[in-house]
Amino acid sequence: MRLTDIAIRRVKLKNKPFRLADGKGLALLVKPNGAKYWQFRYRFANKGKLLSLGVYPEVTLAEARDRCYEARKQLSNGADPGEVRRLKKFIQLEAAANSFEAVGLEWFSLQKAAWSEGHAKRNFWLLEKNLLPWLGRRPISEITAPGLLATLRRIESRGAIDTAKRAKQLAGQVFRFAIATGRVQRDPSQDLKGALAASVSTHRAAITEPKEVGPLLLMLDSYEGSPVVRAALRLAPLTFVHPGELRKARWSEIDFETAEWRITPDRMKKRQPHIVPLSRQALAVLRDLHPLTGRWEYVFPGGRSTKTPMSENAVLAAMRYVGISKEEMCGHGFRAMARTILDEVLGYRVDWIEHQLAHAVRDVNGRAYNRTAHLAGRREMMQGWADYLDTLREQASGRNVVKISTRVSALKNAVNP
DSSP states (O other), rough: OOOOHHHHTTTOOSOOOOOEEETTTTEEEEEESSEEEEEEEEEEETTTEEEEEEEEETTOOHHHHOOOOOOOOHHHTTOOOOHHHHHHHHHHHHHHBBBHOOOHHHHHHGGGGGGGGHHHHHHHHHHIIHHHHTTTTGGGGGOHHHHHHHHHHHHHHHOOOHHHHHHHHHHHHHHHHHHHSSSOOOOGGGTTTTSOOOOOOOEEEOOOOOHHHHHHHHHHHOOOHHHHHHHHHHHHHHHHOOHHHHHHHHHHEEEETTTTEOOOOGSSSOOOOOEEEHHHHHHHHHHHHHHHHHTTSSSSSSOOOOTSSSSSTTTHHHHHTTTTTTTTTTTHHHHHHHHHHHHHTTTOHHHHHHHHHTTOOOOOTBBBBTTTTHHHHHHHHHHHHHHHHHHHHHHHHHHHHHHHHHHHHHHHHHHHH
């Protein structure tokens, strides 16, 4: 007699396992603890075999019969149902191990040690939020150029044109890693040249004309808010490091005796240590600030907690407060300002400038210079730069101080009527 759901639910347990037959090789194994397992007994190549079909009630009686029917059909076609299942499982495991998500995360884990924390976070965000939701589960070998383009179009549809381009570049890096590890034959992102919407190229706002630098410095000097932010405003043009490197500066990196700021590799984009020679003017800023924040880790601690660095917007907000618009200058603008004037006006060697900007500079044999390369020349350049800024400030003070004072007063009245 064939089984029924009512009979299965009402079955009485015994002290040892027993089976309830349903016919055609299908049976239900009942354990003393009440657990019930579907099994299919069959013979293949003159050998008796057993195939598990699931657990009752997760697998219903009707579903168990369907699975038994499929297994018997495989037998009639000359295939061993057990081997067919093992092959399918192997293929699924292979597909999972070689999915775009698996390969992408493997690539990311190998690369992140060479990146700064911020760069690693941006790349992970590109993967997690922009590529994996639509490509993650697909075998990487099956992703075509049209399939990748469809995903990038989703990003473009949000108006994130530059993000789509960066996602394409990152996907290309994942595919090239897959090629190197034998998962795919080629990189489909290479077929998408010209397929994405063109973005409007915009340069970061920066003042690069010497006649405009003096008034800019006077406006920075006019800030009367937090002494920590004021010090950051004064140090930014003197050191022209990345804004993130400035706000996360640690007192342990500052050496007053050698007049050097040694930024550790973990805070640099290229994971290479960087030395910033400190001019007399920069040292003066730091010495003035040390009694205020020197007992804490960060040179510029946050306003809410001394255990965290100053916020990303602190310097920008101060610049806007004193009247420097976003069209005139941004946080990165000090780097462009120094790069242009040091080269075109003051005539310092380009390789010294590039070293000081922490850009990759190589010798004639293609080898990267170490962090101490041209340090004496860079030290001379940084002092010359600080002296030049003082000269521009003094030249501007006579003709612009009234104008700037009036502008700042107007701003303060607008904020505090």
